[in-house]
Amino acid sequence: MFFLLFGITFSNLRIEQNPFFWNVIYLPLTSIGFAFFFPVFSEWKFSNSLLKQPIETISKISYSIYLLHYSIILQLMKYFVDTTILSLSERHFFTILYIIITFFMSLIVYRFYEKPIMNLRDKV
DSSP states (O other): OHIIIIIHHHHTOOTTTOHHIIIIIIHHHHHHHHHHHHHHHHTOOOSSOTTHHHHHHHHHHHHHHHHHIIIIIIHHHHHHSOGGGOOHHHHHHHHHHHHHHHHHHHHHHIIIIIHHHHHHHHHO
16 A cells, blocks of 8 residues: 555656556555555544544535546646646646645535535435
8 A cells, every 4th residue: 555655656657658557456456445444544533633623624525525626626727727838846836726726615615505405404
């Protein structure tokens, strides 16, 4: 699992040159690895940790992140910014901006759409 998350960077396996590795080996193994951690995460209890609030927030907005991140936000960003001409540092900035926009848009969707619908559902 450690190699899949961090060792790929140093092994210089790029998706353009090794699509079989990425699509057939890396992505399924990463998904399986995270699935093995679900029992650990479900029993993970902490009361006064600095991680409590960020983890709870991300878990609440995770569905909004899922809906927005690729289909709307990334596609719009790639429509307006040609990433093929960006330097490495500009791509890092693009990625950070993408994560920030995704996070805040997901918060907005959760606050003004998901939460009211869930509250309505709970009343009935």
